[in-house]
Amino acid sequence: MKLWTGRFSKEADKITNDFNSSIGTDKRMYREDIQGSIAHATMLGIQGIISQDDAEKIINGLKEILADIDSGRLEIDMSAEDIHTFTEGELTKRIGDAGKRLHTARSRNDQVALDVRLHLIKENEAVDELLCSIISVLADMGEKYAETVMPGYTHLQRAQPVTFGHYMLAYAEMFLRDRERLADCKKRTARSPLGCCALAGTTYNTDRNKTAELLGFEGVCHNSLDGVSDRDFVIELSSCLSTIAVHLSRFSEEIILWCSHEFRFIELDDAFSTGSSIMPQKKNPDIAELVRGKAGRVFGDNMTILTVMKGIPLAYNKDMQEDKDCIFDAIDTVKACLTAFIPMLETMTVKSDNMRKAAAGGFINATDCADYLVSKGMPFRDAYKITGGIVAFCIEKNTTLEELPLDEYKKFSPEFDEGIYSAVDLDRCTVNRTSLGGPAFENVKAQAKRVKALIG
Numbered sequence: 001m002k003l004w005t006g007r008f009s010k011e012a013d014k015i016t017n018d019f020n021s022s023i024g025t026d027k028r029m030y031r032e033d034i035q036g037s038i039a040h041a042t043m044l045g046i047q048g049i050i051s052q053d054d055a056e057k058i059i060n061g062l063k064e065i066l067a068d069i070d071s072g073r074l075e076i077d078m079s080a081e082d083i084h085t086f087t088e089g090e091l092t093k094r095i096g097d098a099g100k101r102l103h104t105a106r107s108r109n110d111q112v113a114l115d116v117r118l119h120l121i122k123e124n125e126a127v128d129e130l131l132c133s134i135i136s137v138l139a140d141m142g143e144k145y146a147e148t149v150m151p152g153y154t155h156l157q158r159a160q161p162v163t164f165g166h167y168m169l170a171y172a173e174m175f176l177r178d179r180e181r182l183a184d185c186k187k188r189t190a191r192s193p194l195g196c197c198a199l200a201g202t203t204y205n206t207d208r209n210k211t212a213e214l215l216g217f218e219g220v221c222h223n224s225l226d227g228v229s230d231r232d233f234v235i236e237l238s239s240c241l242s243t244i245a246v247h248l249s250r251f252s253e254e255i256i257l258w259c260s261h262e263f264r265f266i267e268l269d270d271a272f273s274t275g276s277s278i279m280p281q282k283k284n285p286d287i288a289e290l291v292r293g294k295a296g297r298v299f300g301d302n303m304t305i306l307t308v309m310k311g312i313p314l315a316y317n318k319d320m321q322e323d324k325d326c327i328f329d330a331i332d333t334v335k336a337c338l339t340a341f342i343p344m345l346e347t348m349t350v351k352s353d354n355m356r357k358a359a360a361g362g363f364i365n366a367t368d369c370a371d372y373l374v375s376k377g378m379p380f381r382d383a384y385k386i387t388g389g390i391v392a393f394c395i396e397k398n399t400t401l402e403e404l405p406l407d408e409y410k411k412f413s414p415e416f417d418e419g420i421y422s423a424v425d426l427d428r429c430t431v432n433r434t435s436l437g438g439p440a441f442e443n444v445k446a447q448a449k450r451v452k453a454l455i456g
């Protein structure tokens with residue numbers, strides 16, 4: 001049954017029906033559709049736009065439909081045009097004429113905008129919960145590996161010492177910002193478009209603040225044209241999800257590198273890796289690779305909604321029906337990525353010895369050698385140059401700053417004395433980096449504590 005057959009003399013062609021239909025996608029919002037309709041009917045009753053008796057019949061009917069869909073007693077009819085048509089049709093089937101009064105002072109344009117907002121708020125919270133889980137795992141790791149020295153990199157070249165705990169907490173910071181972005185996006189999503197109607201409001205004495213309040217919104221969309229046309233909240237969530245996907249993808253890339261034979265910094269648990277059908281020695285980081293790959297899909301979803309919206313005039317246009325497939329896909333993808341990534345992270349083995357060996361071999365204490373000369377009164381630029389010469393000499397002699405004899409040091413500068421060995425000691429190099437946010441062990445433990453406090 002169509003909601004709009006009045007002015008038509010012919011049935012729509014099957015091709016038109018199939019092409020037009022969105023039930024396959026919007027059936028996912030049945031709960032929100034019913035929730036919105038209950039609020040609308042309640043308001044219509046309070047305002048005397050429909051009788052209290054009809055309002056009650058509608059509300060009870062809708063509650064029963066919801067319970068029946070939830071329990072599986074009622075199946076959503078996939079031949080309906082959309083979820084709004086289905087619920088209204090089912091309601092009228094059950095309660096008769098009163099059901100036909102539900103759509104007074106409402107259009108599917110404000111209805112769908114409302115359903116999407118309600119649904120995205122719920123999904124926003126579900127993603128946030130997963131972010132809390134990953135942050136909590138990272139905070140635990142931050143604490144556990146606060147003293148596990150490893151090389152930090154720039155240009156993927158060993159640069160300066162950090163700790164594995166410090167590294168994990170860097171990702172915790174990214175996910176904390178993702179949470180802030182989601183919370184901010186949620187504020188703007190929680191505005192009610194209900195009552196904007198088709199585009200130009202209504203002549204009925206509706207109470208939009210009442211429906212907004214009943215639905216738990218922070219307020220209403222203040223312009224009826226904007227209320228039905230705005231999909232910024234979809235764009236915003238999609239862009240928040242893209243940023244989460246960037247973070248997960250970078251993290252995945254590190255994990256893929258770290259479990260390679262070249263690094264051997266970590267080993268993934270057998271339960272969270274896969275084998276090769278031909279190469280018996282292989283243990284592949286498939287989850288991390290898929291997460292890295294799926295980021296592309298989430299960005300694609302973001303590009304879809306931007307492109308759908310960029311050229312359409314106010315107010316509602318059918319193009320906007322395309323908003324749902326992409327945002328639902330982005331949500332499901334990011335949720336699936338986080339769900340697989342978290343246990344993979346939790347169960348991986350950290351190979352502290354290999355990290356330490358890598359830290360010892362890459363002259364990551366060269367800055368500390370230069371800083372040692374600076375502490376003797378030498379300008380940094382000169383100290384930098386002398387240290388560069390020492391590093392080149394060590395490379396030629398196949399030795400390290402820790403092992404170079406003092407008389408060799410002295411050939412580069414008379415300022416060197418026994419103190420150089422504690423200055424270039426790896427632990428000390430790390431422990432001394434006490435600047436705010438740096439990798440000194442105590443600093444890292446404090447960072448972990450701060451993160452834990454933030455997620456409660």
Ligand code: ARG
Nearest residue numbers: 022082108109112316320321
């Ligand atoms: N399925 C439509 C959508 O998702 C619902 C709104 C239909 N409105 C209309 N004027 N045809 O956008």
